[in-house]
Amino acid sequence: MYSTKFLAALTAALLATVVSVHAEQVFNRIASFPVALNAPDAEATSAEIITASDDGLTLIYSDSPAGGIGFVDLTDAKAPKNLGFLSLDGEPTSVTIIGGKAYVGVNTSESFVAPSGKLVVVDIASKAVDAEYDLGGQPDSVAHNAAGTLIAIAIENERDEEVNDGDLPQLPAGFVVIFEVAAKTLKTVDMTGIADVGGEDPEPEFVDFNANDEIAVTLQENNWIAIIDGKTGTVTGGFSAGTVSVENVDTKKDGALNFTGKTSDVPREPDAIKWLDADRLVVANEGDWNGGSRSFSIFNRDGSVVYDSANALDLDAARLGHYPDARNKKGVEPEGLEVATFGDQQYIFVVEERSSLVAIYKDTGAEPEYVQTIPSGISPEGITAIPARNLIVTANEVDLREDGGIGSHVMVYELAEGEAAYPQLVSDNDENGLPFGWAAISGAVGDAEKPGILYAVSDSALSAEPAIYTIDAMSRPARIIAKTVVTRGGHPAQKLDLEGITLDGEGGFWLASEGDTSELTPHALFHVNAEGEIEAEIPFPAELLANEIRSGSEGITAIGEGDDMTLWVAIQREWKDDPKGQVKLVSYQPSTEEWGAVAYPLETPAEGAWIGLSEITAHGDYVYIVERDNQIGDKAQLKALYRVPVADLNAAALGGELPVVSKELVRDFIPDLKSLNGYVVDKVESFAVDAAGVGYVITDNDGVDDSSGETYFWSIGAL
Structure with missing residues (x-):
């Protein structure tokens, strides 16, 4: 059994927020x-x-x-x-x-x-x-x-x-x-x-x-x-x-x-x-x-x-x-x-x-x-x-x-x-005194009313127990203070690869799952209540799936409320019908079940690399999009935050020519990723804006599989 002395020491070491005079x-x-x-x-x-x-x-x-x-x-x-x-x-x-x-x-x-x-x-x-x-x-x-x-x-x-x-x-x-x-x-x-x-x-x-x-x-x-x-x-x-x-x-x-x-x-x-x-x-x-x-x-x-x-x-x-x-x-x-x-x-x-x-x-x-x-x-x-x-x-x-x-x-x-620079995100203990198991954070959203409170999801690295994590971002290090398992029929939901989360305006969430036909994992949106129970599954329409590849949903955000709410989903890479260098931002209106899309222009990748999207988050007059290459270490060239005016999100019907949105660079993340003096990790996967308008960034550690396991969590300040 773990010792009380160890737990006390660990808690003190990880959760200290003030550096003493000495x-x-x-x-x-x-x-x-x-x-x-x-x-x-x-x-x-x-x-x-x-x-x-x-x-x-x-x-x-x-x-x-x-x-x-x-x-x-x-x-x-x-x-x-x-x-x-x-x-x-x-x-x-x-x-x-x-x-x-x-x-x-x-x-x-x-x-x-x-x-x-x-x-x-x-x-x-x-x-x-x-x-x-x-x-x-x-x-x-x-x-x-x-x-x-x-x-x-x-x-x-x-x-x-x-x-x-x-x-x-x-x-x-x-x-x-x-x-x-x-x-x-x-x-x-x-x-x-x-x-x-x-x-x-x-x-x-x-x-x-x-x-x-x-x-x-x-x-x-x-x-x-x-x-x-x-x-x-x-x-x-x-x-x-x-x-x-x-x-x-x-x-x-x-x-x-x-x-x-x-x-x-x-x-x-x-x-x-x-x-x-x-x-x-x-x-x-x-x-x-x-x-x-x-x-x-x-x-x-x-x-x-x-x-x-x-x-x-x-x-x-x-x-x-x-x-x-x-x-x-x-x-x-x-x-x-x-x-x-x-x-x-x-x-x-x-x-x-x-x-x-x-x-x-x-x-x-x-x-x-x-x-x-x-x-x-x-x-x-x-x-x-x-x-x-x-x-x-x-x-x-x-x-x-x-x-x-x-x-x-x-x-x-x-x-x-000084202070320990790592870890930047840790978990609290559950009611049994054991840690909330977590890894591979792949999407996040801020609470609508509570500054510093975020909700995040993990991807297929924890496929047997997909979960929503509640994060206190204002602690140092940030803390996972609750874990809600996503369930279907009272059991942990299977065949999910959660890559995005947004609020539904009613206390629940919309989740985006990246599909993989070879693994029978659907490209789909899931509506869950506050307890994580799946209340609706919305598969991608046939017009979209006709051109699918493995790299699908990598983020979801909501614009508007009630019957006027529109969900926007960032598709990671070019699907078969996309012009080279463009990816889709797909829209879905739950009240009408209507689908549409616009095209997002990607940066040009270095030789041997690809560039895609990792997150989409609405705030004010813009949607903020994480765009990154798939490179790591000294080969990494692009890990950045862009913004697109909401006014550009005029969705066209799927299957036809799509309007191309404009974008503006907000922040280059590579200096942030170098700040811990390791190597530049490849997967900047989450960007959330809290109720006070502060932006937070989280990387995906791939569940420590062929990865250092390092998760970086930092704030870019008020937008």
């Missing part, structure tokens, strides 16, 4: 570096494990897909620069730095049954290989002691998950290698026969030294933690990581966020491990094989549990809209760790691969104190701290450029006084 110190992102700059010719490139030089001015990361290591100049932390790439004739898995040398574990295995690898020593200044040492197996983690005299390498010899359902044993067994830096000698530490699970086939995963030159090593699939005397190479201790039973978690990958499930006696299966001091260890419980542990744990060296976070990380991600329902077996999947002291405070950083977050805690000696959560690209893997410069750096491994997405990034954060 402001708290928080971590905020100050820069992002696309690692493709170091290997522009590589088909794919990835930052995985990352470390910093002793002076904190140079970063080196392992890049498995590109087959080498990348170098980053961090002299100006707010403007990292590429320093080049070194190929290493294999698959680098981890890197550590001692003085002017980088020590890289490189996997050269030809198969699972014939693992091999090497320790490569690289001169950082010249970016040249000084030496190579045969490790006798497939390396994973690499770490050095404080004095820089010893290096530990976890030789995993990983199993083939396609053989025997990935069960153990699958020999040859893994082991640990200790490299004596001055003598340049290797010592092998046998790890067989110590674990309760698959003891004859240990799979060492992660290593870390304490101040006494003891090495802690996780045997992940064996669910074991071992302690080795680094000077003698003797296994001196160890214990089972044990199991956890967790309540109030989402256990189903079903398009709904429901935190009422539970797991029972799930092995922790720890990945990263760090010493907190000579007697305490912290581990990130990835749960890679049996899955589902979802937590991080603090152990005494005798194996007694000091603390386990249980469902805290999952619920934290859910509040921030980062819960990964599409990849749900392992929850947020804690994988990486860093422990570092800034000033007189030791912090624990827990890296969550599936939610793309880093949760930050203060080490108190007992139960850690939650501080904040920061966003980190897509699938953060590695993290390193540079306390002398008040910096932490993450490495985010996923490269989606082949599919038109974002590439891998290194991200830099600074500890300083």
Whole structure:
């Protein structure tokens, strides 16, 4: 069960609205570096494990897909620069730095049954290989002691998950290698026969030294933690990581966020491990094989549990809209760790691969104190701290450029006084004390009477539980204060892809759903009451559907009241009968059931891109329209707000020539999207104007599926 202390800390951290005279110190992102700059010719490139030089001015990361290591100049932390790439004739898995040398574990295995690898020593200044040492197996983690005299390498010899359902044993067994830096000698530490699970086939995963030159090593699939005397190479201790039973978690990958499930006696299966001091260890419980542990744990060296976070990380991600329902077996999947002291405070950083977050805690000696959560690209893997410069750096491994997405990034954060810039939208708890699950905000509208109150919908990322979210936009961060599930016949409505919402003037809403014929999802409008019950479904007329494509309704707004109300729907892209560079604004009058349309002129897209509409909102004498390209990161050229005079909305009959409206640029959103020092996200999906005439913008995080999960929420002020 989540702890009251954690909830109180989280609430205080997320919902604070005033900075005190003596402001708290928080971590905020100050820069992002696309690692493709170091290997522009590589088909794919990835930052995985990352470390910093002793002076904190140079970063080196392992890049498995590109087959080498990348170098980053961090002299100006707010403007990292590429320093080049070194190929290493294999698959680098981890890197550590001692003085002017980088020590890289490189996997050269030809198969699972014939693992091999090497320790490569690289001169950082010249970016040249000084030496190579045969490790006798497939390396994973690499770490050095404080004095820089010893290096530990976890030789995993990983199993083939396609053989025997990935069960153990699958020999040859893994082991640990200790490299004596001055003598340049290797010592092998046998790890067989110590674990309760698959003891004859240990799979060492992660290593870390304490101040006494003891090495802690996780045997992940064996669910074991071992302690080795680094000077003698003797296994001196160890214990089972044990199991956890967790309540109030989402256990189903079903398009709904429901935190009422539970797991029972799930092995922790720890990945990263760090010493907190000579007697305490912290581990990130990835749960890679049996899955589902979802937590991080603090152990005494005798194996007694000091603390386990249980469902805290999952619920934290859910509040921030980062819960990964599409990849749900392992929850947020804690994988990486860093422990570092800034000033007189030791912090624990827990890296969550599936939610793309880093949760930050203060080490108190007992139960850690939650501080904040920061966003980190897509699938953060590695993290390193540079306390002398008040910096932490993450490495985010996923490269989606082949599919038109974002590439891998290194991200830099600074500890300083002020407010946390992220999150910008969070959820309150429901009557059971659990967060309103939310993600993929795709359309919004302001309340007619209450300033700062908005209503928003999520798209098909949560297809099993479409919902209307009530947002208090005047809180900082903005808060989802209620969730109304859209229902049909008393059950959550299916076959909806909600992309727009507007008020009906009677306490209910009109919703626009983007159709997909291949998925039997109709292009349609839905009238719902205040409880979210569907009272009417209005399919698009035959004249419109005759030319349909997948990209349909992307927003809806209402002009007029009662029998004079006309709904206007923004169609995202050109349908088959549209002239190139024009899309339809479709009208529907509920009182007469009449349809019509006008044409909206799009900006010209860059080569390889398309441009379409994402939202339409009526306010005063104009309708405001979000127009954007489908590009992300440095390729993004257009994310903007335009306005069209209401006087231009003279709908013509469908099927004929349509009048073309005029438009005027109101705001370029790209500077806003760069303000959090990440990369420019692609989907600006919502624009709402509240009862006081203030405009609000929300991005769609795609339900954390091939996305960083970041949702940006900001105001552009009074219109």
